[in-house]
Amino acid sequence: MARGRTDTKTRLMDVAEKLFADHGFDGVSLRRITTEAGAQLAMVNYHFGTKxxxxxxxIARRIEVLSEQRVRLLEDLEAAAGDGPLPLEDVVAAFIGPYYRLSSNGGRGWKNYGRLVAQGANSRALIQHGLSNLFDPVAKRFIAAFQRALPERSEEQVVWGFHFLMGTMLYMFAETGRIEKLTGGKYRSGDLDAMYAHVVPFLAAGFRACEAQVQRQAS
Amino acid sequence: MARGRTDTKTRLMDVAEKLFADHGFDGVSLRRITTEAGAQLAMVNYHFGTKxxxxxxxIARRIEVLSEQRVRLLEDLEAAAGDGPLPLEDVVAAFIGPYYRLSSNGGRGWKNYGRLVAQGANSRALIQHGLSNLFDPVAKRFIAAFQRALPERSEEQVVWGFHFLMGTMLYMFAETGRIEKLTGGKYRSGDLDAMYAHVVPFLAAGFRACEAQVQRQAS
DNA sequence: AACCGAATTATACGAACGTTCAATCAAATT
DNA sequence: AATTTGATTGAACGTTCGTATAATTCGGTT
Structure with a gap:
């Protein structure tokens, strides 16, 4: 149709992505979504079955892109490492980097997705409900990769480190605007370039931390 | 009224806290809240004006408790430090520790609050809208405290470190259950004792990590 | 030229929504 | 004993919700 540049199905997803991120799943009506997308109300049920x-x-269309890029980078790392340990910073970058680049240069849709998924990831309703099956296999691969990058660390330390990484990453790409309020606008939560430059060494140092402390206490 | 052990107003807040955390603000009706609280529909508007x-x-009743405890611990640190720098781990613990102890031993309400605030903190709607004014003054004090704990680090690094800490903390107390899925139940996102033992050295090491390297954005 | 199936339109349905309000209750105060 | 006041009840308001369905459009195949 000539209603927009893209087809109806894509326009509906784009508008829904933004409105879900802004107001939550139940905070937006299908009427508002279809109106802003220039489509008829019934088109949501036709194309997607249900709200x-x-x-x-x-969510699925973004996770698929993200997972594919993450896995590809990780496989490159594994190929380059041979039998040796993986470089920790590179594993962190392989997980967060794709999200960073897509959020920076992937268009407005990725910004909306970042805000949407940060809310959804913190609610059990979405996690338990099949949607995370698109994410979990990749996450498991990365937990294993972090163990390979930290061969002296216990599994427990690596698992919790990955947990902290998840929280940091979700909050980072949610771009909540809180840091603006706290610093009077001097630092901006949308400044992903600055944040990414800091987050990789920050998380890598955190991953290495627990054992470093144990070693200090033991020696 | 012998409907419950507590008065209607408190019961409404307790039930709303749980249901908002489970289904989101717009995912729960006042009818469901009042029914589960054993109260009449009109009582919400009577006691709270609006939904x-x-x-x-x-949110306010929890933030007030949390802020009071955080500030008290920070003031103790400042009194003990005199003119010297603040111990970094202690500042981290002063910020996260109260939340950890309340979530662990404060009753089920604090668990619900943790899930609720992790969703709300990631949505701009709540942040811009006055509610964060209860949190921001304390956050500003802690950013200043982190600078005092890291006199050789740039303000930029400290601010981003606080940002990462926020994300880690919110995700930690959301207890999403994701780590169970990723580890087959071997590690549990409700095991706050283990998480807290790891998170303080993790974040402290991240704060201390050397200045961010300038990283080129590759694709 | 007739046809087909996917896409779109227009409309309707029943249910549930937040909010309001007059009436009633129950203590505490006068 | 009468009165006041905050808390609670029960019912209703108009609106909006997600979904379903029959009718219509239209380019590509027959």
């Missing part, structure tokens, strides 16, 4: 189906389609 | 007023009351 929840629309949400899942919105 | 949103109920949400704000729910």
């Amino acid at each position: 929840r189906g629309l949400l899942e389609a919105v | 949103r007023g109920l949400l704000e009351a729910v």
Whole structure:
């Protein structure tokens, strides 16, 4: 159709992505989504079956891109490392870097997705409900990769480190605007370049921390 | 009224806290809240004015407790430090420790609050809207305290470190259950004792990490 | 030229929503 | 004993919600 540059199905996902991120899943009506997308109300049920189906389609199309890039970078690392340990900073970058680049240069949709997924990731409703099956296999691969990057660390330390990394990453790409309020606008939560430059060494140092402390106490 | 052990106003806040955390603000109706609280529908508007007023009351009563404890611990640190620098681990513990202890031993309400605030903190709607004014003054004090604990680090590094700490903390107390799924139940996101033991050295090491290297954005 | 199936339109349905308000209750105060 | 006041009840308001369905459009195949 000539209603917009893209087809109806894509426009619906784009608008829903933004509005879900702004107001939450139940905070937006299908009427508002279809109106802002220039489509008829019934098109959501036609293309996605149900409102929840629309949400899942919105999330799935981004996770697939993200997972593919993460896995590809990790496989490159594994190929380059041979039998040796993986470089820790590179594993962190392989996980967060794709998200960083897509959020920076992937268009407005990725910004909306970042805010949406930061809310959804913190609610059990979405996690338990199949949507995370698109994410979990990749996450498991990265936990194993972090263990390979930190061969002297216990599994426990690596698992919790990955947990802290998840929280940091989700909050980072949510771009909540809180840091602006706290610093009077001097630092901006949308300044992903600055944040990414700091977050990789920050998380890598955290991963290495627990054992360093144990070693100090033992020696 | 012998409907419950506590008065209606408190019961409404307790039930709303849990349901808002489970389903989001717009995912729960006042009818469901009042029914589960054993109260009449009109009581929400009577006690809190509006549905949103109920949400704000729910969040405010917890933030006030949290802020008071955080500030008290920080003032103790400042008194003990005199003119010297603050011990970094202690500042981290002064910020996260109260939340950890309340979430562990403060009753089920604090668990619900943790999940609720992790969603709300990632949505601009709540942050821009006055509710964060209860949190921001304390956050500003802690950013200053972190600078005092890291006199050789740039303000920029400290600010971003605090940002990463916020994300880690919010995700930690959301207890999303994701780490169970990723580890087959071997590690549990409700094991706050283990998480807290790891998170303080993790974040402290991140704060101390050397200045961010200038990283080129590659694709 | 007739046809087909996917996409779109227009409309309707029943249910649930937040909010309001007059009436009633129950103590504490006068 | 009468009165006041905050808390609670029960019912209703108009609106909006997600979903379903029959009718219509239209380019590509027959």
